[in-house]
Amino acid sequence: MMRALKGAVCGLAMMAGLPAFAQDQQSLADIRSELAQLSAQVQGLRQELVSSGSSGLQAAGGASALARMDTMEASLSRLTSQTEELQNKINRVVSDGTNRIGDLEFRVCEMEQGCDISSIGKTAPLGGADSSAAAAPTPAASSNGSGQSSADLAMNEQSDFDRAKGVLDQGDFPRAAKELAAFAQSYTGGPLSDDALYYQGEALQKSGDTAGAARAWLNAFSTYPDGDKAPESLTKLGWALGQLGQRSEACTALGQVGQRYPQAQAVSEARAEMSKLGCM
Structure with a gap:
């Protein structure tokens, strides 16, 4: 029975460094939305510049203006890719942490007399519990x-x-x-x-x-x-x-x-x- 508590803290070290994932995911969603808006604005400026003809292009700085836009678009694309990669990493950590907590609940239940494993239910996502369900004040x-x-x-x-x-x-x-x-x-x-x-x-x-x-x-x-x-x-x-x-x-x-x-x-x-x- 004592072995059931072996590993009961295996997820604690990992949890020590976990941020508030629900908040981070929302922040990443905001960043991705802003990056998409910036990318659309840069593309719109490019279209306006091209449609203005040679005179408009020269007024904006000539070919260097298009080169600067290319650089900005490349940077925005790279940042978008990095935010998507970070989002995926957070999702993996949340999934792993949730599974570990669920395993701990199962293990400790095993060693308790009268504990019904079927009553444990599904573990709430780590850091993503919905507190809005709290009863009305x-x-x-x-x-x-x-x-x-x-x-x-x-x-x-x-x-x-x-x-x-x-x-x-x-x-x-x-x-x-x-x-x-x-x-x-x-x-x-x-x-x-x-x-x-x-x-x-x-x-x-x-x-x-x-x-x-x-x-x-x-x-x-x-x-x-x-x-x-x-x-x-x-x-x-x-x-x-x-x-x-x-x-x-x-x-x-x-x-x-x-x-x-x-x-x-x-x-x-x-x-x-x-x-x-x-x-x-």
């Missing part, structure tokens, strides 16, 4: 404990989270783990979902289910790598892997905390844990 704008405005929360989301978290605070860890998991599923993409998965990991850990906790923290980090709890989730994942005897994977996960989140408070905790494990 409420008119109120008071602050909640997670620093989020209640205007960002769906109806009843804050109260449902508080209730599930309250069960954890009361010490009913098995029940808390179930309620927090249900919350994260019900409000997928919501501003409190990463908190729910993080606390689900805590509930499972305090229940004695370290493997289940590792899965919850892996889900929290991989699903919400930019969430408020991402540094803590990655640190806890490294700790859990160390507890399960996966020292190499634990060191990899812990080492990524400082690289991905250099300003996070969890960095000191991750370094302390690396020291305990004797990570190089």
Whole structure:
């Protein structure tokens, strides 16, 4: 069963350098559109110059004007080719990263008692989750404990989270783990979902289910790598892997905390844990 966690962090090093792919893809699309517009404008200028006859050509600088246009068109063609190549590289990295996360979810599910592999579902594209599906906000704008405005929360989301978290605070860890998991599923993409998965990991850990906790923290980090709890989730994942005897994977996960989140408070905790494990 321990072997199921071997490679549970194989995608973390790759993910450490990943940009926000959805944003980059949009930027590349904008660049390609602008390049196409510039190319069309250069071609239009060429046609105007040629149609103006010898007098217009001489006024523009003679044959050198056409030569300059040839140079510009060649440069635009080269830039267009480079953006297409970069787009293809990003698509390959997104596909590979998504497949790796899906494999991690499958492996960790294998080692959990009662985990139904068929319930895992299709892994969302890495960096391309649609956050627009979050439920409609409420008119109120008071602050909640997670620093989020209640205007960002769906109806009843804050109260449902508080209730599930309250069960954890009361010490009913098995029940808390179930309620927090249900919350994260019900409000997928919501501003409190990463908190729910993080606390689900805590509930499972305090229940004695370290493997289940590792899965919850892996889900929290991989699903919400930019969430408020991402540094803590990655640190806890490294700790859990160390507890399960996966020292190499634990060191990899812990080492990524400082690289991905250099300003996070969890960095000191991750370094302390690396020291305990004797990570190089």
